[in-house]
Amino acid sequence: MRIIDEAVLExxxxxxxxxxxxxxxxxxxxxxxxxxxxxxxxxxELYSLDELEDDDLVVPTAMMGAPTVMVEKMPNxxxxxxxxxxxxxxxxxxxxxxxxIEAGGLNSVxxxxxxxxxxxxxxxxxxxxxAFPELQMVTHTIHGISSTPFAMSDERGNTVLMETIxxxxxxxFARSVTVNMGAxxxxxxxxxxxAELREAAIPGTITLAEExxxxxxxxxxxxxxxxxxxxxxxxxxxxxxxxxxxxxxRTEAGFAKGDAIIDGIDEFAGQSLLLSFQNEHLAARxxxxxxxxxxxxxxxxxxxxxxxxxxxxxxYGFRVAVIAIPCADKWRSPxxxxxxxxxxxxxxxxxxxxxxxxxx
Amino acid sequence: MRIGVDVGGTNTDAVLMDGTNVVxxxxxxxxxxxxxxxxxxLRAVIAxxxxxxxxxxxxxxGTTHFTNAVVERKHLTPTACIRxxxxxxxxxxxxxxxxxxxxxxxxxxxxxxxxxxxxxxxEISAYQPxxxxxxxxxxxxxxxxxxxxxxxxxxVNATFEEQSADIVREVIPDANITLSSExxxxxxxxxxxxxxxxxxxxxLAARTVDGFKAALDELQISAPFYISQNDxxxxxxxxxxxxxxxxxxxxxxxxxxxxxxxxxxxxxxxxDIGGTTTxxxxxxxxxxxVAALAVDIGGVRTNFRMPDTYSxxxxxxxxxxxxxxxxxxxEGGTSTTQQDSPSxxxxxxxxxxxxxxxxxxxxxxxxxxxALVFGGDTLTATDVIVAGGSEDxxxxxxVAGLDPALVTAVQARIMEMIAIAVDRMKTSATPVPVIVVxxxxxxxxxxxxxxxEIIKPDHFPVANAIGAAIAQVGGECxxxxxLAELSRDEALDQAKGEASExxxxxxxxxASIEIVDVEEVPLAYLPGNATRIxxxxxxxxxxxxxxxxxxxxxx
Numbered sequence: 001m002r003i004i005d006e007a008v009l010e011x012x013x014x015x016x017x018x019x020x021x022x023x024x025x026x027x028x029x030x031x032x033x034x035x036x037x038x039x040x041x042x043x044x045e046l047y048s049l050d051e052l053e054d055d056d057l058v059v060p061t062a063m064m065g066a067p068t069v070m071v072e073k074m075p076n077x078x079x080x081x082x083x084x085x086x087x088x089x090x091x092x093x094x095x096x097x098x099x100x101i102e103a104g105g106l107n108s109v110x111x112x113x114x115x116x117x118x119x120x121x122x123x124x125x126x127x128x129x130x131a132f133p134e135l136q137m138v139t140h141t142i143h144g145i146s147s148t149p150f151a152m153s154d155e156r157g158n159t160v161l162m163e164t165i166x167x168x169x170x171x172x173f174a175r176s177v178t179v180n181m182g183a184x185x186x187x188x189x190x191x192x193x194x195a196e197l198r199e200a201a202i203p204g205t206i207t208l209a210e211e212x213x214x215x216x217x218x219x220x221x222x223x224x225x226x227x228x229x230x231x232x233x234x235x236x237x238x239x240x241x242x243x244x245x246x247x248x249x250r251t252e253a254g255f256a257k258g259d260a261i262i263d264g265i266d267e268f269a270g271q272s273l274l275l276s277f278q279n280e281h282l283a284a285r286x287x288x289x290x291x292x293x294x295x296x297x298x299x300x301x302x303x304x305x306x307x308x309x310x311x312x313x314x315x316y317g318f319r320v321a322v323i324a325i326p327c328a329d330k331w332r333s334p335x336x337x338x339x340x341x342x343x344x345x346x347x348x349x350x351x352x353x354x355x356x357x358x359x360x
Numbered sequence: 361m362r363i364g365v366d367v368g369g370t371n372t373d374a375v376l377m378d379g380t381n382v383v384x385x386x387x388x389x390x391x392x393x394x395x396x397x398x399x400x401x402l403r404a405v406i407a408x409x410x411x412x413x414x415x416x417x418x419x420x421x422g423t424t425h426f427t428n429a430v431v432e433r434k435h436l437t438p439t440a441c442i443r444x445x446x447x448x449x450x451x452x453x454x455x456x457x458x459x460x461x462x463x464x465x466x467x468x469x470x471x472x473x474x475x476x477x478x479x480x481x482x483e484i485s486a487y488q489p490x491x492x493x494x495x496x497x498x499x500x501x502x503x504x505x506x507x508x509x510x511x512x513x514x515x516v517n518a519t520f521e522e523q524s525a526d527i528v529r530e531v532i533p534d535a536n537i538t539l540s541s542e543x544x545x546x547x548x549x550x551x552x553x554x555x556x557x558x559x560x561x562x563x564l565a566a567r568t569v570d571g572f573k574a575a576l577d578e579l580q581i582s583a584p585f586y587i588s589q590n591d592x593x594x595x596x597x598x599x600x601x602x603x604x605x606x607x608x609x610x611x612x613x614x615x616x617x618x619x620x621x622x623x624x625x626x627x628x629x630x631x632d633i634g635g636t637t638t639x640x641x642x643x644x645x646x647x648x649x650v651a652a653l654a655v656d657i658g659g660v661r662t663n664f665r666m667p668d669t670y671s672x673x674x675x676x677x678x679x680x681x682x683x684x685x686x687x688x689x690x691e692g693g694t695s696t697t698q699q700d701s702p703s704x705x706x707x708x709x710x711x712x713x714x715x716x717x718x719x720x721x722x723x724x725x726x727x728x729x730x731a732l733v734f735g736g737d738t739l740t741a742t743d744v745i746v747a748g749g750s751e752d753x754x755x756x757x758x759v760a761g762l763d764p765a766l767v768t769a770v771q772a773r774i775m776e777m778i779a780i781a782v783d784r785m786k787t788s789a790t791p792v793p794v795i796v797v798x799x800x801x802x803x804x805x806x807x808x809x810x811x812x813e814i815i816k817p818d819h820f821p822v823a824n825a826i827g828a829a830i831a832q833v834g835g836e837c838x839x840x841x842x843l844a845e846l847s848r849d850e851a852l853d854q855a856k857g858e859a860s861e862x863x864x865x866x867x868x869x870x871a872s873i874e875i876v877d878v879e880e881v882p883l884a885y886l887p888g889n890a891t892r893i894x895x896x897x898x899x900x901x902x903x904x905x906x907x908x909x910x911x912x913x914x915x
Contacts, residue, residue, distance in 0.1 A: 032549075033451050068840075068892075069479050071547045073512050077451030113451065155448040156485070182448075182478040245789060317784040 001051060002207070004112055004122065005043040009034055011213030016108035018212050018234065019205070021297050022311040023280035024105015024131030025067050029074060034109045037077075037116035044112050045121040047097065049203050052194035056096035058123055059087045059191045061114045062107040064135070064152070064174060065184030070106075075186055076155035080114050083188035086151040086159050091191060099123040099197075101138060101190060103205035104131030104280075110186075125201040127190065129328040130297050133255060133279040135174060136167035137340050139330045140190045143200035150174065150189045154181040202328040219306045226306025227321040234299070236325035237358035239284065239291060240273045241266050241303060244318045255279055260314045262322070273322060275300065276347070277311040283347050284322060290349040291357060292324040293342040295331035299323045324354040361415050363405060364829025365398055366614055366822075367423040373825040374401035376409050376416075380621075384408040385822045394425050395571035402579055418901070419576060419585040420594060422614045422828040425568055426561050426604040430462075430658040435564040437506045437536075438467035440499045441556050442492065442528070444475030444520045445512035445548075448484050454510070454552055459659035466560050469502060471495040475520040476512030479890060480842055484512055492524045496531035505532050506562065508555035510540035512548060515839040536562050543605060543664075545838040546892070550654055550663035557660065558605040565604035569597050586867075586901070590666055592617045592647050592827070593834035593898055596867050608657055609666045611824060616641045616648045616667060618827030619795040622817035628793040629782050629811070632823070633800030635677040636722040640781045641669045643795075645876050647896075672781050673720020676800035677727040678741040680770055681717045716769045718777065732758045741803055744770040751802045771805050779809040786810065797823035834876075834898035835862025840890050851893060852878065859897040868899030 004012070013027040020027075038044065052058070061084050063070065088095040098111045098118075103126035115122040127138030135147060147170040153159040160177050164170045170189070178185045192200065215233040219226030231238055242262040249258035257278045264271040274285040281298040284291050292298055300309045303319040330336055332353060338344070341351045361383065366373045367390055375385040386404040391397035398421065406413060429435050441454040454470035455463050473491045476484040499507060507528055511520045518541035525537045538558040544551030569587070576585060587600035590609045600607070612632070619630040626646040632639045642649040648667035655666045718741055723730040730736035732743040733754030739762075745751050747759035748767045782794060791812035796804050797820040808814055819826060837858035841851040860873045877896040 029452070032457055036451060036456055066479075068546060071549075073445070073476070073478070073484070074449040074452045074548065076447045076449070078447075155450075157447070182482070182484070243783070316788055317786050319780075319784075 001121075002046045002124075003043045004038070004046050006035055006038055008210055009038065009109065009112065011217060012206065012210045013109050013213065014216050015209035015211065015213030016104055017308045018216065018230065018299050019103050019108070019129070019209055019297070020105035020131045020308070020310070021280045021299060022277060022309065023133065024102060024107065025063075025070065027106050027109055029070055030063065030106040030109040030113075033075070033077070034112035034116070037113045041116040041119065044115040046124050046206060047121045048124045049194060049198050049201065052096065052123065054193065054195040056194040057088070057091070057093050057191060058097050058099050058194060058197060059084055059095050059188050060099045060101040060127070061111045061186070061188050062101050063110050063184070064187050065178050069183040073155075073182055073184060075184075077113070077117065078157070079153040079155050080110070080186040081117055082153040082157070082159050083151040083186045084114050084118070086153070086161055087149050087188045087191050090149045090151075090161060095120070095191075096194075097121045097123050099201070100126045100206060102126060102128045102131050103202075103209050104128065108206065108209055122206070123197070124206045125197060125203045126205045127201055129202040129205050129331075130295075131280050132340060135171040135189070138190065139202055139328065139336070140192065140200050141167050141339055142330055142333060142335045143196070145190055145192050145196060145200050147189045149191065150187065152177050152181065152185040152187050154185055202330065216306060227301050227303060227323070230299075230301060230306050231323050234323065234325045236297075236299070236323040237354060238321060239324045239358060240264065240271070240286065240322040241268050242271075242273060242320065244314060244316055244320060247314050247316060256311065258311070262320060265319065275314075275322070277314075278345060279311065281311060282345050283342060284324070290342070290347070292354050293347055293349060293351055294345060295327040295336065295340045295351070296354045297325035297327055299325060324358065326354050361411065362417055362829045363402060363419045364825040364827070365401055365419065365421045366611065366824040366828055367394055367398065367421065367425065368611060368824070372397040372401045373822045374405045375819070375822050375825040375829055376405040376411070377826070377829045382819050382826065383411070385819060385825065387822065393571075394423065394568065395575040398572060399575040399578060402575070402581070406579065413579060413581045416581050416583045418583050419581060420588060420828040420831055421572060421585060422588040422610045422824065423568075423607060424611055425607075426565065427608045427657060429561060429564055430557060430660070433462060433465055433658070436465050436560045437563045438465075438469070438504055439506040439508060439556050439560040440467065440469035440471065440502070440504045441508045441510065441552065442471045442473060442495055442524060443510045443552065444473050444487065444524060445484060446472050446474045446476070448476060448512055449548065452549065455556065457549060457661060458553070462659060466556065467504065469499065469504060471498070473524070475524075477514070477517045477520075479513060479516065479840055481517055487520050487523065489523070489527055492527045493531060496528045499528075500532045505534055506536045506559040507532075508538045508540065508552065508559045510548065510552035510555055513546075514539070514541035515544075515546055515551075543603065545663055546840070547654070547663045550661050553660050554605050554662040554664060557657070557662070558603060561604040562601065565601045569601050573597065586831070588614055588828045588831050590664055591650075591834060591836070591896070592831060594831045594867070594901065595833070599866060605662075605664070608662075608664060609655070612639055612641060612669050613648050613667045614827030614831075615639070615797060615824040616643055616827065617646070617831065618823030618825070619643070619797045619817070620646045621826055621830045622797070622819060622823060623793075623795045623815045625793055625795065625815070628795050629785055631778060631782065631794055631796045631804070632798040633796065633803055634675050634798050635727055635800060636673065636675045636724045637671045638674045638778065638781065638800070639669045639671050640785050641667050642785050642787075647876060668785075670781055670785055672777060673722070674718060674741070674774065674777050674803070675722055676740065676742045676803065677722040677724050677731070678719035679721045679723070680739045680741060680744055716766065716773050718770060718773050741770070741774065741800075745802050745805065748805060750805050753802075774803050775806045775808060778804065782808055783810050796820065832898045832900055833863055833866045833868040834896055835859045835864070835866055835868070836894070836896050837862070838892070838894040840892050842890055851891070852895075855893045855895040856897065859895040863897045863899050867901055869902040870899070873897050873899040
């Protein structure tokens with residue numbers, strides 16, 4: 001068991017931005033919420049999956065909605081508690097802990113608020129090992145864990161509880177209820193026992209985010225090869241260095257999609273990388289050939305400072321390093337690739353693990 | 361004729377302009393009492409030109425005074441905040457993200473009440489006047505009269521903020537109230553922060569603006585005066601007392617506006633080189649491009665429309681390393697250069713200077729003591745430029761011994777640093793004109809990659825004061841429209857109307873109003889074709905009403 005205090009929270013949020021692969025929402029509001037809860041209610045206990053009893057019930061908590069709304073209409077706080085407790089009440093069993101469903105971006109830190117307020121522990125694992133744009137894109141889905149009973153709560157005290165036939169249907173209904181709730185809702189979903197999570201979840205991702213955050217923070221202070229330091233910390237590969245030459249954006253079916261062209265510099269001079277994104281960075285083609293695709297992670301870092309650059313932050317003239325990070329093994333199964341592989345996002349290519357192309 | 365004044369941290373610059381001609385200009389040190397420094401600068405430009413003060417039509421002042429007050433935690437009035445949005449936003453009360461010392465000074469007196477709106481205009485909860493009245497009474501009983509009022513999505517609908525202000529005024533007749541909707545855009549915490557800062561700066565603003573007035577009276581200048589805002593437009597004295605936060609970051613804006621004016625260009629990159637840093641900004645239609653991200657003032661996040669600038673550690677006083685060994689290097693002198701490759705000597709020749717470094721450390725305002733050409737012992741960027749022969753400053757012989765290869769390498773390095781920074785601010789690979797201003801402009805000796813031309817206008821050292829002198833007045837509209845109810849054209853017209861109305865309220869001549877910027881952002885996730893529309897309108901100053909000078913001439 002470890003303790004998440006304010007200092008750990010800072011690092012965690014920073015590392016979550018790297019794992020957010022350009023998306024996942026700005027952790028700022030989530031971090032402020034978690035920090036305030038830690039100040040008011042004390043630090044949070046973080047348990048590893050091994051430390052839990054087989055039938056301990058874990059209910060993840062998260063925030064869902066439009067980033068523009070989250071910065072304006074912040075949650076009440078009771079809403080997230082309501083969502084969490086409603087799922088427990090429906091199941092009719094005591095809930096032992098909460099966890100993050102998405103270790104990248106905003107939702108890495110939102111459960112800390114819930115854990116602090118209710119004095120329940122948080123579990124060191126998540127369902128993505130990164131950020132993804134849709135609710136069914138979690139390793140729980142691969143292992144047949146249902147997203148329902150699914151609770152969504154607003155600040156007024158409303159809670160919508162649903163049972164669905166598939167996690168994709170949950171995504172569909174959740175989107176429209178979110179709009180009714182003011183384009184933002186607090187959610188609790190994917191209830192599972194520790195025994196199930198040992199099969200289905202990606203372990204250690206909260207600690208991983210914290211460790212990455214520590215590295216980024218140190219690199220900021222020392223300005224000593226931050227990109228290389230981060231690459232090493234995440235066990236990734238430097239696949240490109242270049243200057244952003246062009247960015248094209250479009251909105252399709254509620255998603256912010258687009259492509260950026262990065263012209264190579266230094267050892268990559270003369271080559272060109274095409275980076276495609278949909279909320280997150282999804283695929284990288286060098287000179288027309290797919291080199292890295294989902295579910296592997298693509299982190300775009302400022303070449304000088306190592307700061308992660310979000311999809312909205314991509315701008316002409318930025319000099320960036322592109323780091324590819326192997327995804328969790330679970331995503332590489334046929335079922336995993338069906339959910340989040342290149343084909344699901346409309347890329348006509350086979351998934352090849354990044355180590356096969358870039359490993360020694 | 362107009363006088364433009366820029367009060368910076370180090371220098372107070374003033375220019376006297378007759379139409380588009382610069383009649384005279386001056387640079388004087390900024391004084392602890394800002395008004396004294398301004399009076400001195402004004403006296404200098406007037407004496408220099410020999411004009412009669414009655415020929416002055418207006419005085420435009422740009423100042424960093426209010427920013428500094430927040431940064432230094434000085435002269436701040438304790439302020440209460442009322443936020444309308446219950447039951448939302450409870451988990452993050454007002455001032456939650458402020459540094460502890462600043463929150464303590466301001467008082468941390470925060471209250472939540474019902475009200476607020478959703479993104480689409482629905483009410484979050486019913487507004488409760490009695491609740492606001494009770495809060496106002498508590499604030500009165502706590503002895504406060506400075507109050508900021510915020511409401512969720514008030515940029516979309518400000519009714520609740522306005523109604524609350526009326527109630528607060530009934531309870532506290534002399535209340536100094538700032539509504540968040542008057543100041544910021546979407547982003548509740550940042551907008552609310554700006555509103556609180558505004559209320560806590562108002563007392564200082566009244567004193568300072570009266571001080572400016574006194575300085576003008578002393579010089580028998582009866583012309584109206586204006587304060588520049590961070591968007592490159594002006595506000596009159598009364599408006600400045602109401603909205604001091606709108607001066608934050610007006611310095612770089614004035615400098616860029618001055619560059620636009622001096623060069624005659626409306627779309628260009630501006631490189632402003634000072635003693636220690638170079639600020640690069642982008643002119644779009646004659647105005648600075650606005651930063652998309654939150655801006656930190658004294659540790660507090662705000663979301664003003666600040667100019668989007670990128671700074672690098674390069675200026676006239678930048679240290680050059682490796683520091684050649686054979687230069688006169690006094691023991692116990694400056695200790696700023698010894699750690700970089702001490703083994704290098706002047707004799708290494710052309711191939712040896714490939715990794716030469718310029719900045720980020722600088723001798724700053726001590727340039728005239730420490731640089732070689734001024735008899736000092738530190739090799740600065742200015743020394744290298746003088747050695748290169750393009751400028752004749754100070755004692756040229758002091759740098760005669762510099763290796764020409766080093767000079768070439770340093771000049772190339774400077775141009776490379778500028779080129780990379782310029783590139784970062786561009787929006788496409790198309791070459792654009794680059795305007796170079798500021799005292800450190802001499803550093804530019806060659807071509808800038810990606811620049812279609814390089815313009816170093818006359819009067820470049822006082823571009824900031826010129827930017828103040830030529831400023832117009834403007835107004836903005838920034839809110840979310842639902843295109844399910846309005847057509848796009850109707851929404852745009854409405855936004856333009858609101859922006860124009862605000863410009864007129866700020867002192868613009870309605871006949872001269874022109875829309876200079878329209879930006880539409882479709883919002884992903886949101887239904888009903890929700891679109892954020894941002895419009896900016898500007899116009900020429902209307903002749904100041906005669907009542908303005910008399911209103912604050914009391915003390």
